[in-house]
Amino acid sequence: MPDLLWFVIRRLFAAAVVMLALSLAVYLVFYAIPADPAHLACGKPCTPDRLEQARHFMQLDQSVIQQYLSFLKGIFAGRTFGDGAAAVHCNAPCFGYSFPLARPVSTLILDRLPITASIAIGAAILWLLLGVSLGVVAALNRGRLLDRLSVGVALAGVSTPSFLLGLLAILVFGFWLNMVPVNGYVPFTESPVDWAWHLITPWLVLAVIQAAAYIRLTRAQMLEELNLDYITTARAKGAGEGRVVVTHGLRGVLVPIITLFGLDLGVLLGGAILTEKVFSMQGLGDLLISAVQQLDVAVVVGVTLFSAFLIILANLVVDIVHGVLDPRVSHD
Numbered sequence: 289m290p291d292l293l294w295f296v297i298r299r300l301f302a303a304a305v306v307m308l309a310l311s312l313a314v315y316l317v318f319y320a321i322p323a324d325p326a327h328l329a330c331g332k333p334c335t336p337d338r339l340e341q342a343r344h345f346m347q348l349d350q351s352v353i354q355q356y357l358s359f360l361k362g363i364f365a366g367r368t369f370g371d372g373a374a375a376v377h378c379n380a381p382c383f384g385y386s387f388p389l390a391r392p393v394s395t396l397i398l399d400r401l402p403i404t405a406s407i408a409i410g411a412a413i414l415w416l417l418l419g420v421s422l423g424v425v426a427a428l429n430r431g432r433l434l435d436r437l438s439v440g441v442a443l444a445g446v447s448t449p450s451f452l453l454g455l456l457a458i459l460v461f462g463f464w465l466n467m468v469p470v471n472g473y474v475p476f477t478e479s480p481v482d483w484a485w486h487l488i489t490p491w492l493v494l495a496v497i498q499a500a501a502y503i504r505l506t507r508a509q510m511l512e513e514l515n516l517d518y519i520t521t522a523r524a525k526g527a528g529e530g531r532v533v534v535t536h537g538l539r540g541v542l543v544p545i546i547t548l549f550g551l552d553l554g555v556l557l558g559g560a561i562l563t564e565k566v567f568s569m570q571g572l573g574d575l576l577i578s579a580v581q582q583l584d585v586a587v588v589v590g591v592t593l594f595s596a597f598l599i600i601l602a603n604l605v606v607d608i609v610h611g612v613l614d615p616r617v618s619h620d
Contacts, residue, residue: 296608303604310596315356318589324348325585329387345370346387359384383590388582393590396575403473404571406483407490407563408556414495416549419502424538426503427510438503445500454493454566461489471568490567494560498552505548506541513540547606554602557595 326343327334343349346369347358358367362382369376369385378385383393426438462470468489474482561573572591579587 299604299607303600307597307600310600311360311593312356314589314592314596315359316352318585318592319352319355325387325583328583345374383593384586386579386584386587388584389587393587396587397572397591397594400570400572400575402475403569404560404564404573405557406473406476406487407494407560407569407571408553410484410487410491411494411498412549412553412556414491415498415502415552416545418495419499420506420538420541420545422499423503423506423541424510426507427514430511435507438507441496442500442503445497445503448497449562450493450497451562451566453497454490454563457489457493458566473569490560490563490569494556494563501548501552502545505544509541509544510538543610546609550602550606550609551599554599557598557602 326339326346326348329346330339330342340349347355350358361367362378362380362384364380366380367378367382367385369378376385378392378394381394383397385392386396389396422438422441426435429435458470461467469486470489472486474486476483560571561577563569564571564573565577572595575587576591578584579591
């Protein structure tokens with residue numbers, strides 16, 4: 289237990305250092321671009337005096353380092369823009385303030401996160417079940433028709449762009465067959481059935497694409513596991529094939545599958561940009577694209593850092609799960 293606890297503490301410290309370094313890099317990159325957020329918020333006509341007032345109100349008249357320190361402070365203690373009655377306060381955790389939208393970036397992220405999370409989690413469950421199942425079937429039928437079909441599905445998924453598969457799904461199942469909705473999102477609290485029905489097509493599209501890697505990985509790992517000595521011993525002792533596969537074979541496949549699943553889910557939670565655009569769902573990916581188009585730097589920085597946080601968090605969870613499943617990892 290002490291080894292595992294120390295392992296978790298080390299991983300938490302490493303994640304905090306990576307997040308801090310990444311936040312500085314992202315902040316410097318986006319605030320070094322030629323576009324001036326104050327000029328965009330100044331309005332027309334934008335006189336030099338009004339531009340200076342806008343820069344002071346948005347705290348852009350400070351040095352880049354001062355702005356970054358104010359940004360970090362805002363995450364933990366909140367932040368206030370401007371003075372007097374016109375001041376705008378952004379509560380912690382404050383990832384910045386969108387002056388074009390007149391809302392804190394953290395509020396915009398929380399408003400869009402349920403849509404992205406609904407897409408990501410539903411698709412993740414489907415691609416995990418599909419990928420692992422077909423991978424096991426392929427391994428148990430090596431060289432046969434089912435193996436070739438499973439490998440063919442994996443190759444098709446790897447080589448097909450998500451936007452193309454999404455458009456084809458909308459065309460065939462939405463317009464030609466009129467079986468599913470072609471766009472939009474219904475909150476789960478309004479109608480769980482409509483929520484799932486509007487998400488079924490993006491779930492399936494992402495599941496087909498993402499499952500490809502899981503089919504190949506599960507097949508390769510399962511073939512390796514089934515050839516190990518302890519599997520042969522289990523069979524010699526009279527263990528059924530189902531028990532050999534589920535109890536012994538899948539145990540060896542579990543660690544790499546969890547690694548891949550955690551990383552893929554973290555990336556998708558950060559914003560399924562193409563999928564959201566294809567299916568007209570206003571999640572984090574749509575928010576990021578709109579911010580880039582409007583040159584809303586605060587939103588771009590906030591969403592980018594939030595997405596990076598989710599990926600780092602996914603890595604951290606994967607490391608901790610590895611330490612629990614395989615105690616040897618916590619001794620490294």
